[in-house]
Amino acid sequence: MGRNPSEIYRMLERLVARHYVARSPEGDRYSLSLKLFMLSQRHPPLHRLVARAQPAMDAFAKAAEQSCHLGVYDRGNITIVAQVNSPGSWGLSIRLGSRVSLMDTGSGHVMLAFQADHRRAEMLAEHEVLDGESPVPATVLAATIDGVREAGYWRGESQQAFGVTDISLPIIATGGSAIAVITCPFIRRIDRHVGPDLEATHGLLERTAKALSID
Structure with missing residues (x-):
């Protein structure tokens, strides 16, 4: 410099x-x-991604009665660049601009799974531990990434909150790498209200991710 x-x-x-x-x-x-993050929103590629994703995310949230968020890779972790609340009274949301771990979240696992080997290695080398992050042994992480790549998604219990099942799917760019990850922190209602169940919500999120991906 x-x-x-x-x-x-x-x-x-x-x-x-x-x-x-x-x-x-x-x-x-x-x-x-966060001020600098908001400035980055004006960068054309990210702005176009968010502008394109927002209506699809709104439609998903309305149909699934669940919240959802969109994350992109940023300096060793995932930054949330778009978020839609559940239209109902109940839901789990993540604040716009929040950074979530690359290592112990569905968003992070999916981002890592859908990268070229050299790019994944760069991401892991840049990773910095976030507050509350659970340690993940390298062998466990590698097996998780392989499983996500084979399945095409991550679905499992949240490592950050009880009673939440995270569903994460990649937004694929030309070349097959993930440019973003869309996640639904699914919460099952136990009252008399009947909404889309986990499987139906997964299907809705899968269609949303495919619609946003670039063939």
Whole structure:
């Protein structure tokens, strides 16, 4: 960059002052802020993806009576770039701009499963442990990724909340790699209301993912 450490530090402090970068509570680490994330939304490829996905996600949420969110790979983990609440009274939602783990979430497993080997290795090398992340042995992760690739999706109990079954499917770009992952944190109602069950919801999400993928 042609900058000495003091110049880089001053630039970082300026970015912190303008709320583009956030300093950790300990003061020794920096991360990109939600303000910078929102600016990235204006980047044409991401903006086009979100604009295209939003109506399909709205339709899914209405039909399934469940919430859903869209995640993309970002600096070693997954950033949520679109989110739709359940139209009913009950649902689980993830805040827009949140970062979720590459290692112990359905979104992360699907993103890793649908990448070329060299790209997957790069993602894993860039991964940083997030707060609350459960450790996943390399052998277990490899087996999980293989299973997801073979099945074409991830479906299983959430590692972040009880009573939630995550369903995650890839949004495939030309070449066969995932450019995003759509996830439904399925919650089963136990009252007298009858809505789409897990299998029906999975089918709806699968159709949504296929509609958003690029053949």
